[in-house]
Amino acid sequence: MDFLGLSGKTILVMGVANRKSVAWFSAKTLEEAGAKVVYSVRSQERKETTAKLLKDRDVYLCDVERPEEIEALAEAVHRDHGKIDGIVHSIAFANYSEGFKPFHETKREDYLQATSISSFSLVEVANAFKPYVNERASVVAISISSLTITAENYGYMSPIKAALDSSVRYLAKSFSKDSQVRFNTVNPGTLKTSASAGIPGYLESYLFSEKLTFRKQALTTQEVANAVAFLISDRSSGMNGTSMVLDAGMGINYFDGEVVTLAMRPEEKKG
Numbered sequence: 001m002d003f004l005g006l007s008g009k010t011i012l013v014m015g016v017a018n019r020k021s022v023a024w025f026s027a028k029t030l031e032e033a034g035a036k037v038v039y040s041v042r043s044q045e046r047k048e049t050t051a052k053l054l055k056d057r058d059v060y061l062c063d064v065e066r067p068e069e070i071e072a073l074a075e076a077v078h079r080d081h082g083k084i085d086g087i088v089h090s091i092a093f094a095n096y097s098e099g100f101k102p103f104h105e106t107k108r109e110d111y112l113q114a115t116s117i118s119s120f121s122l123v124e125v126a127n128a129f130k131p132y133v134n135e136r137a138s139v140v141a142i143s144i145s146s147l148t149i150t151a152e153n154y155g156y157m158s159p160i161k162a163a164l165d166s167s168v169r170y171l172a173k174s175f176s177k178d179s180q181v182r183f184n185t186v187n188p189g190t191l192k193t194s195a196s197a198g199i200p201g202y203l204e205s206y207l208f209s210e211k212l213t214f215r216k217q218a219l220t221t222q223e224v225a226n227a228v229a230f231l232i233s234d235r236s237s238g239m240n241g242t243s244m245v246l247d248a249g250m251g252i253n254y255f256d257g258e259v260v261t262l263a264m265r266p267e268e269k270k271g
Contacts, residue, residue, distance in 0.1 A: 004233035007034030010081050011232060014040045014062070014125070015090035015142075019053055020193050022142050023090035025225035030088075033229055038081060040073055042091075064091060064121035065113070074128035083134045086232040089125060089141040092118040094157050106156045114157065119164040126171050126183070136180045140231045141168055142224070143185040145247040153205060165243050172241035182240040184231045188224045189213075189247030211259050214249035 011030050015023040016039055027037045038058040041047050047059055058080065062073040077084060094114040122141050133139075144154075147162045165185050172183040190202075190209045210218040227246055230236050245251065253259075 002034060004033050004229060004235055006030060006229065006233055008036070009034075009085040009232075010036045010038065011086040011088065012038050012040065012077060012084055012129075013088045013090070014064075015088075015092075016041060016050055016054065017046065018050070020221065021090065022188075022191070022193065022221055022224050022228075023088065024053065025221045026088050026090065026228040029222070029225040029229045030232065033233075035085075035232075036081075038077060038084075064117055064124070067124055070121070070124050070128045074125075074132055077129075078132040083132055084129070084137065085134050086138045086140070087125065087129060087133070088228055088232065089122050089139065091121060092142075092157070092161075094118070094155060094160075096155060100153060100155050103156060111156055111160075115160050115163060118157070118160050119167055122164065123167055123171065126175070130175070130179075130181075133181055136234065136237075137182075138232045138234075138236070139171070139181065139183045140228050141183075141185045142228075143187045143243065145187045145189045145245045145251055147187070147243075151205065153202060168243070169241040176240075182231075182237070184236070184239055184242045184244060186224055186227045186231065187243050187245045187247075189219045189250050191219060191221055191224065193221065208259075209247075209250050211262070212250040212253045212256055213247070214253060217248065219246055219248055 013023050013027040015021065016027060018024065027039065030037050039054055040060045040062040041050060042063050044061060047061060060073055060076055062069045064070060095110045126139060141164055143165050144158065144161045147158065147165060151158060168183045168185050175181045175183065190206045206218060210216065224246060227244055231239065231244065
């Protein structure tokens with residue numbers, strides 16, 4: 001039984017970087033459900049590094065910092081595939097080449113670049129593809145679970161991801177004027193991805209957050225992909241402008257007994 005009803009649907013997945021990326025797990029899951037997935041990557045270099053992974057698939061180039069490339073992507077996908085049924089936006093970037101700094105020392109150019117790529121690009125993608133998506137298409141963006149948490153080692157990306165979630169709600173409202181296209185986000189907790197591995201102190205944060213989950217087991221990237229497939233499908237037709245948090249209970253388990261005990265041990269030693 002085709003429970004999700006994705007067989008024969010055409011979905012654009014943006015942002016595959018490697019086999020650990022959320023975009024790749026999402027694309028694989030959509031393909032397993034019978035969807036035709038087409039891909040966009042940011043550069044020729046990325047296309048070459050993912051060639052083995054994406055072999056025999058349609059891969060387009062699109063650097064979302066360049067509005068003309070977004071327009072060209074929409075036209076090319078429509079030319080080759082007609083109207084499509086969904087878009088998965090799994091794109092984020094922040095320039096931490098100088099290391100992490102206090103938030104108030106964030107450079108204007110770094111903040112604006114990260115906002116352009118990680119948040120506003122979704123608005124431009126939606127606008128470019130508006131004539132080329134089916135009436136009941138679904139757009140899903142990948143965000144984060146902890147939008148109200150001041151994670152020091154995530155730098156300025158948390159407020160930018162918050163802007164992404166807000167943009168999704170406004171896109172849902174804007175498109176509702178003349179279509180039934182839906183916009184939602186999947187908001188996962190900490191994951192083992194290549195991108196997260198580059199964040200200083202991430203391993204400690206990952207292990208800490210794992211202890212905060214009810215099940216004492218961190219979220220898997222496959223679980224995120226499963227949620228993406230659900231939101232792309234018509235099975236989630238009642239969800240629009242929604243942020244789906246996936247964190248295995250982490251965000252509501254601050255006073256877990258084991259974690260409290262571990263946190264208080266240094267104080268016990270002092271006494």
